[in-house]
Amino acid sequence: MSGIVELKANKLNTQEFIEQKAAEISSAVGKGAAINALSGGVDSSAVTMLGHKALGERLKTFFINNGLMRENEPEQIVALFKKMGVDVQVVDAQEKFFSALKGISDPEEKREAITQTFYKDVFGKLVKESGAKYLLQGTILTDVDETVAGIKRQHNVFEQLGIDPQETFGYKIIEPLVQLRKDGVRKVAAALGLPEVLFKRMPFPGPALAARVIGEVTPEKINIVRKATSIAEKQLSSSGAFQYMAILHQDRVTGMRDGKRDFGLQIEIRCWDSLDARRATPTRLPWDTLDKLSSQIINDVPGVVSVTYNIASKPPSTMEAV
């Protein structure tokens, strides 16, 4: 669909792939410097290691704290990479993202606001300050496919949409993983020596928890979905599922607390079985598991009176709600 040749995970020679991509990065960047943003997902983690293998200290890695990440995520990721000898600088951009998202409830406009804030405002400035002409990015083939098909604009896809990053943002983008899907990236990440917590890490979208808040994204709503996410991730970690998440709905429903009406919040849980995120079916979770999830979310997340479990497959559903 995009003209990019897919490299299937079962045909992938990871060592050859790593050597070839490291050489390509070195020759593209030459004696200059490059920069990349690490989110801690398997894609950006693999790119970070690959880039450091190719460029060493000439690759500057940043963790952009957009305020939309999960509990303690920035600290955990920085600590993991420090152990592997990679220095990651955290950039606090929370206010910028929340002010860009203010008043926006349309899903595509939310994604666009995050993209613009990330690439133009926060990252554009970092690139200018660093003098780097190249940005290394962990775009994978599924991101490209879904964007080109018009299903969901992935925040990291430009060229295929006819956007020239050099012209628009002032830097070139190198995408070493663009021929792979998630299963291929996991193999490469393992071969790069990343720990299992990283190469087996559950996917998490670029727009982060903003992809899981229906309607306007505010710091308060992110706090609520962050708490529910933390509970869902802990309770479903042994489910063997591909991905699981909590979503905060916009509509309120009548509940009751202390004998009075509590027109409260709704959390939806999604838990997916999937190979590569192109198709997915809801995991057949035991009722007991669902029951425990619901009790803890109702008890520990303020204002929630309803917890539902999604039973629709992708397609026509998508995995994230926004």
Ligand code: XMP
């Ligand atoms: P959907 O919701 O499109 O998700 O069925 C498929 C997979 O992609 C992840 N996802 C994203 N990843 N940037 C990303 O890097 C994004 O904008 C994005 N949107 C969805 C999602 O978590 C799932 O694994």
